[in-house]
Amino acid sequence: MFKKAARWLYASPPRTLLLGFSFIILTGAVLLMLPIASVSREPTSFVDALFTATSATCVTGLVLFDTGSYFSTFGHWVILLLIQIGGIGFMTMATLFALMLRRRISLKERLILQESLNQGSIEGLVRLVRKVIFYALALELAGAVLYTIRFAIDMPLGKAIYHGVFHAISIFNNAGFDLTGTGSSFIGYAEDFYLNAVSMALIVLGGFGFIVLADLFDFRKKRKFSLHTKVVLSVSAALIVVGALVIFIFEFTNSRTIGDEHFAHKALSAFFQSVTTRSGGVATVDVAELRQATQFFMIILMFIGASPGSTGGGIKTTTFAVLVGAVLAMMRGKEDVVLFRLRLAQERVYKAITVTLFCIGIVLAGTMVLATTEDASFLKILFEATSAFGTVGLSMGLTGHLSLAGKLTIIVLMFIGRLGPLTLTYALGPKQGRALYRYAEGKIIIG
Template sequence: MHDLEYPYEVTSLIKKAVRWFSASPPRTLLLGFSFIIFLGALLLSLPISSVSGQTMSFIDALFTSTSATCVTGLVLFDTGAYFSTFGHWVILLLIQIGGIGFMTMATLFALILRRRISLKERLILQESLNQGSIEGLVRLVRKVIFYALALETVGAILYTIRFSIDMPLGRAMYHGVFHSISIFNNAGFDLSGDFTSFSKYSSDLYMNIVSMGLIILGGFGFIVLADLFDWKKKWKFSLHTKVVLSVSAALIVVGALIILIFEFTNSRSIGEEGFGQKVLMSFFQSVTTRSGGVTTVDITEFRQATQFFIIILMFIGASPGSTGGGIKTTTFAVLVGAVLAMIRGKEDVVLFRLRLAQERVYKAVTVTLFCIGIVLLGTLVLSTTEDAAFLKILFEATSAFGTVGLSMGLTGDLTLAGKLTIIFLMFIGRLGPLTLTYALGPKPGRVLYRHAEGKIIIG
């Protein structure tokens, strides 16, 4: 009797789980990313994925798969030396799916098969691309795919030209494709060997410009890219694009200037270089700290003030709808606008002569406080499980949450609890804290009444 009931109980639990995950777009995204990460971990744990033919432990494979899918770049093993060609292509596929979004990829296959995109799928796409409505989503998906593949192709060609000087053409093409996809998606994985990243090309203007261009374009977000490519049709930018472009430019310039000032006389980093080289290296570090993950200078040799400033840049991150993480440039802009409005005694937050709704300001504050709480919680846990300096732990936690991929050397020494914590931070950072909250939280009901207004002293 019990044997007959058991399969039905299992089937019932599976049906309930499916209904729960499919009840809302955030839950579907949560399930989709989790499935891709676990599938990637299974593939990376196979003997064929490593050069030695040995099986990687599942927790290490899960860490690597999460880092690739969440386009972070924190690694336990040297990607170029440890993984085989099969392993490289698994990582590359995870980066592509994670960067563009698994729902975008699924929609692409549906369009290829000429299948109709349902309303439910459009709602999931809306959540995935962080859009305000479902209007024009399928057109946006086509643009996302086209722009991503076009820019990655151009990047691969430019990288291949440079790599062909140092290696045979076939290998140069292989490295060109891998690095173009990885860097455009702000993943930070590289095949340089010995954890040296792009330090070999620190003085190479060509490599620096190509890499910075891919990181910046990937960090703008596909909505901004679509606006940029359609500019000649409309001859104007949306408020979102104006904010992203202006804040990104300001952060890059200010970040490069501060890094240059702090490290100008540091002989262990850029102090021994010429002035032009110092400027180039400072700009590259300013760009990559926002979510790139590759570096031309050893971060561990920076002064503590520079390392702490990099933590701030990593926390701000890239822009909405992009391959990067962090609280996002638009959130940062709204917070600054709210502070300036309060200082000036104004009620409205105004950006580019346009007033923002109070709901946007509340959301920016909520996202920021939520993200601060998650980073602090991760730092607290890592401070308990890891034997390392506090700044190194805070750097690692922020890098994981911001899906940046920079490290001060802690990643390879993580304990099991530390690896699980970093996995959790990378996952939340890519999925988004509010998306995770909406997915796991109860469905909000209709508000039937409002409380009486009260007063409280602030400041």
């Protein structure tokens, strides 16, 4: 029986990823249950520890307790390690250790890496892993230094370094955990342009994806970008600018958020809230006090999420670009979806539609379950479900009041959102053989 189960788990890369993430989350939960992990030295319940471990590994940022005041230094380092492994990917970390030990990377491991990094082929994967590790550590180090400089103004140098390292890793990996100790995210730094700029830069760079980062770093040598990089950069920029503009307009007169602030502060807050929906998870305003129109618009942005191969979730910016391209092509009576003068294969369009419908179904299912188990408004529940699935971590205040069934639902949504709905389907579904025949073509009326 055990041999049969082992064969099933290792039969495909998606199943190995499923097993790996599950093992890491359970290990993290056990460590966070230990009395030494909390400030009070009281053991945390298994469900609460599992929730926190899932949120950290899936780089979401939804929390049941304030991270800074509830968990001890040991608990902080456990959470930080889970964020790092979950953000970069456990297979990437495993490959790093294998390379350090000068061990050869097998074909099976390359296939798992291909699935983990969402690549189309196994060519150049080991080189990409080296770049992923280098870029991640370099950007985290830069972020830690910049954060430390700012935090050193408010606290002793040792504590400033500690906070700088924690927030750099958390924000770059789009995890959203913070050590402010007030449960208010970055609201206390809402007018601090320096800290806002550093945080937005880390969120955006972490959400671009490592393939895009490699293209950006190699631009001086190659003098050109791939189609993937062009789409990610253009769509990300458009979503951030449009998002900031919409939030700025909707909240301009809202005295509970930015209505009473000066123009520059309003603009800065609007941009930060737009950027953080990319999967950042930290906020400089109270999300629960935003207007309903703003909250619903942020749900849309969270659902789109970050980019493929990044630390963020959602359906991804490239999927959104393909969907928009397909709609425009249909409206113009064209057969091909064209982006930057390059035609996309029909397979890409079908996959984008499939991913989107899968994600809509998962968010709606999670929302219906939460609407049954939780006593809250529908918009608050939809916001929470989308934030969990998109691994964003923003909350309207529902997380801390979840029932047991609600916590388990959010855990499942975070896990599916990080692993990816298609990866989960391939992992749990039966192995499909090659079709030996095709059915005759039929016609139905659309629209």
